Each structure stands twice: as structure tokens, then as C-alpha cells.
Amino acid sequence: MKTFLAQYRALLWQAVQVEWANAERWLSPLLFSGTMILLFVFTFGTVEPKFIPQLYIAATFLTAFFSLQISFSRVLEPDMQDRVFDQLRTYPISPSAWFLSKYTIVIALGVLILAPTLFLSDLFLNVSGKSLLNGSLAIIALMALLSLGALGVLLSTMMLRSNAKQILYPLIYFPLTIPVLLSAVESSHAILVDGKDLSYLMSSWLGLLVIFGIMYFTLCLLLFGELVKPE
Amino acid sequence: MIDARKQDRLTLALGIAVFAFAGLCWFYALKFAPPDAAQGEVYRIIYFHVPSAITAFLSSAVLAVLSLWTLFKRSPTAAVWSKASAEVGLIFTVLTLVTGSIWGRPTWGVWWDWDARLTTTLLLALLYAGYLIFTSSMSPGPQRDRMSAALGVIIGLDVPIIYKSVTWWRTLHQPPSLLRSGGSSMDPDMVKILMTCLVAMILIGAWLLWTRSVNLKLQASIEEHSHSVHSH
Numbered sequence: 001m002k003t004f005l006a007q008y009r010a011l012l013w014q015a016v017q018v019e020w021a022n023a024e025r026w027l028s029p030l031l032f033s034g035t036m037i038l039l040f041v042f043t044f045g046t047v048e049p050k051f052i053p054q055l056y057i058a059a060t061f062l063t064a065f066f067s068l069q070i071s072f073s074r075v076l077e078p079d080m081q082d083r084v085f086d087q088l089r090t091y092p093i094s095p096s097a098w099f100l101s102k103y104t105i106v107i108a109l110g111v112l113i114l115a116p117t118l119f120l121s122d123l124f125l126n127v128s129g130k131s132l133l134n135g136s137l138a139i140i141a142l143m144a145l146l147s148l149g150a151l152g153v154l155l156s157t158m159m160l161r162s163n164a165k166q167i168l169y170p171l172i173y174f175p176l177t178i179p180v181l182l183s184a185v186e187s188s189h190a191i192l193v194d195g196k197d198l199s200y201l202m203s204s205w206l207g208l209l210v211i212f213g214i215m216y217f218t219l220c221l222l223l224f225g226e227l228v229k230p231e
Numbered sequence: 232m233i234d235a236r237k238q239d240r241l242t243l244a245l246g247i248a249v250f251a252f253a254g255l256c257w258f259y260a261l262k263f264a265p266p267d268a269a270q271g272e273v274y275r276i277i278y279f280h281v282p283s284a285i286t287a288f289l290s291s292a293v294l295a296v297l298s299l300w301t302l303f304k305r306s307p308t309a310a311v312w313s314k315a316s317a318e319v320g321l322i323f324t325v326l327t328l329v330t331g332s333i334w335g336r337p338t339w340g341v342w343w344d345w346d347a348r349l350t351t352t353l354l355l356a357l358l359y360a361g362y363l364i365f366t367s368s369m370s371p372g373p374q375r376d377r378m379s380a381a382l383g384v385i386i387g388l389d390v391p392i393i394y395k396s397v398t399w400w401r402t403l404h405q406p407p408s409l410l411r412s413g414g415s416s417m418d419p420d421m422v423k424i425l426m427t428c429l430v431a432m433i434l435i436g437a438w439l440l441w442t443r444s445v446n447l448k449l450q451a452s453i454e455e456h457s458h459s460v461h462s463h
Contacts, residue, residue, distance in 0.1 A: 164368040
């Protein structure tokens with residue numbers, strides 16, 4: 001356990017340093033997210049107050065989904081460029097520690113993109129003065145992020161050797177994450193538009209979101225080890 | 232050479248037998264099955280739609296099992312069979328979507344609806360397509376087999392959610408008529424014919440899987456031979 005934690009800390013620190021040294025890797029999805037929201041505001045103009053929550057949900061999740069996809073698809077790029085990936089594969093390190101370090105950094109980057117997206121959407125789209133942001137919405141967004149992040153790490157590892165990763169990443173990421181995205185959108189809709197609470201939603205869309213979160217995290221943790229094994 | 236010819240003839244004979252059996256089943260279903268009390272004659276597409284859907288789902292189960300086999304036993308043969316099962320799965324998923332759409336127009340009034348089961352079936356088709364493009368985009372070898380197998384496991388696990396989605400949420404799609412608590416709601420004659428059509432469709436799937444696996448193995452050995460010739 002001690003060795004595992006030491007490996008996890010070392011790998012996480014390496015990942016943080018890489019991300020810090022390449023600020024454009026997380027800044028570009030963030031800028032993309034801001035631009036998308038501005039475009040939404042510009043396109044829709046003044047919206048009837050009753051449609052604001054719906055537009056807020058659509059704009060936020062669409063923007064967040066694409067920004068996160070850009071961010072996640074690049075998660076192993078610096079390792080590949082410096083050949084760190086191939087070296088790490090030959091070291092006797094725990095694949096779980098490796099996966100968890102990448103997963104942690106991906107979640108941190110996701111929060112860095114998702115939080116401003118939620119805030120900016122509320123600021124620009126919601127002219128009613130009453131904020132749409134609340135704890136339930138934050139929990140739903142975080143749950144979605146936990147599922148998307150696990151898949152992000154696994155798929156970017158898979159795509160490392162593929163000749164068609166630019167097309168394949170969205171092609172595979174899109175159908176796998178649609179249930180997560182749909183559950184997040186439907187849960188947010190039920191909270192913001194229908195006025196339901198989280199406990200009510202657990203037996204429907206939010207339940208699916210939790211199931212997907214657990215399933216994807218477990219699967220990705222188990223499969224990552226198989227993908228990084230040396231030949 | 233003689234063995235290969237014999238195998239070809241056997242495959243062809245099996246294919247003719249399987250398709251003849253399926254043709255007879257569908258002819259009987261269209262001509263002699265009793266009409267449905269609510270839907271009349273239009274329901275008869277069920278004898279094609281439901282077996283296609285079940286075979287598509289079975290293909291994903293086969294893909295998941297073969298992918299696990301590839302991952303844990305490092306078997307290149309299992310990897311070839313996995314790819315073949317994804318191809319067969321894609322064919323049957325597309326058939327399910329097309330026949331479902333044709334059935335949906337007169338019964339629901341729409342060709343398509345973003346219903347949970349329809350959406351997840353479409354996602355399954357996209358996943359099969361993604362899996363096949365992914366496999367083709369990588370250089371042959373153990374790494375490709377492992378990566379594809381990991382994706383195959385994820386696709387295989389998506390299928391139970393497709394099946395359960397109808398009972399988890401109220402959807403436009405009717406609830407299961409065959410496998411449900413309290414027994415089937417269908418006429419026993421209809422069930423018998425449906426089961427025969429299902430057997431026929433599974434046999435077609437098995438035949439396609441077998442034929443495609445043989446072709447893929449042949450293709451792999453040609454690639455390997457070509458690679459060794461070029462490296463010398």
C-alpha cells in the first residue's frame with residue numbers, strides 16, 4: 001500500500017508538472033468553452049424567461065462535453081512525445097497507480113473547465129437575476145465528469161497507437177458517453193425545470209448516471225493495466 | 232488446396248441450407264402466422280425485427296466473451312473471431328434499426344424517435360462501427376488485439392443496459408412481450424414461429440461469423456507472409 005501511494009504521488013506530480021509546463025493544453029479547452037457560450041448568447045439573443053433553464057442546460061452541457069473531449073483526448077500526449085510512456089511501461093509500477101494519477105489530473109482539469117463553464121453560462125444566459133447554479137446541479141455535473149474522465153483516460157490510451165485517432169476518439173467517445181450526457185441533461189432538466197430533488201431522481205436518470213460512473217471507473221481501472229503491459 | 236476446396240464447398244452448402252431454412256421460416260410466418268389483435272398484419276415484421284435484435288445483442292455478448300478471452304489468454308485466434316463477431320453484430324444492429332423504423336411508421340406514426348431503446352441500439356451500431364475502424368487503423372500485432380479487446384469488453388457491457396432500458400423508464404417502445412414476469416403475453420402459436428425464426432437468424436449469424444473468421448484468418452496469414460517476405 002505504501003509503495004502504491006508513493007508511486008501514485010510520484011506519477012501525479014509528474015503529470016502536474018507536465019500540465020503546468022504546457023498551460024495551453026488546459027487553457028485552449030477553457031477558451032473554447034468561453035467562446036462557445038458567447039456564441040450561444042449571441043445566437044439566441046433575448047430568450048423568454050421560461051426557456052432560460054432549458055437553454056442553460058443545453059448550452060452548458062454541450063460546451064462542457066466538447067471542451068472536456070478536447071482536454072481528455074490529449075491526456076497522454078506529452079508522455080508519448082517524450083517517450084515517457086514507453087519507459088514507464090517497462091518499469092515495475094502499479095498500473096492502477098498510473099491510471100489513478102492520470103484520472104486525478106483529468107478530473108482536476110475537468111473541474112477547471114466545467115466550473116467556469118457553469119458559471120459563465122449562468123452569467124451570460126440567465127438574465128433573470130436569480131442564479132440557476134445550485135448544489136444539486138454541481139453534484140450532477142461532478143458525477144458526469146467522473147464517468148467522462150475515466151473513459152477519457154482509457155480511450156486516449158487506446159488511441160495512442162491508432163493511425164486515425166483524430167476521427168476515432170470522437171467516434172468512440174461520443175456513443176460511449178451519450179448515456180452519461182443524456183442522464184446528466186435529463187437530471188438537470190428535472191431539477192431546474194420540473195423542480196424535482198436528487199433523491200427522487202436516483203430511481204431514474206440520476207441512477208443511470210451513478211451506474212455508468214461506477215461501471216466506467218471500474219472497467220477503465222481494470223482494463224488500463226492490460227493496455228499498458230509491455231509486449 | 233483440396234482441403235480448402237472441400238471447406239469452401241462445405242461452407243457454401245451450409246450457407247444454402249441455413250438461408251433456405253430461414254426463407255421457409257419467414258414464408259411460414261408471413262403466410263400462416265395468426266394476425267395480431269391490435270396491430271393486424273403489420274406486426275409480421277416482428278419475425279424479422281426481433282430475431283435480428285436478439286442476434287445483434289448476442290453478437291455483442293460473443294464479442295465481450297471473445298474479447299475477455301483475447302485479454303486473458305493472449306489468443307490471436309480469439310482476436311480474429313472478435314472482429315468477425317463485431318462485423319456480424321453491426322449487420323444485425325443495422326437490420327434491427329431499419330426494420331424497427333419500418334415497423335414504427337405505421338404503429339407509432341414516426342420513422343424514428345429518441346426513445347431510450349432506439350437510442351441505445353443506435354449507439355450500439357456506432358460502437359460496432361467505431362470498433363471496426365479502430366481495429367483497422369492499427370498495425371497488426373498483440374497490442375492491437377489487446378486494445379480492441381478492451382473496447383470489445385466495454386461494448387459487451389453496454390448491451391444489458393439496452394435491454395433493461397425499456398423496463399427502467401417508460402418509453403414509446405413496448406415492454407418485453409416474451410421474457411417478462413408472469414409469462415409471455417403473446418399467442419403460443421406466434422411464440423413458436425418467432426422462436427423458429429430466431430433459431431434461423433442465429434444460424435445465419437453463426438454461419439456469417441464462421442465464414443468471416445475463416446476469411447480474416449486467411450487475411451492475417453497473408454499479411455504475416457507478406458511482412459516476412461518484405462523483411463527478408
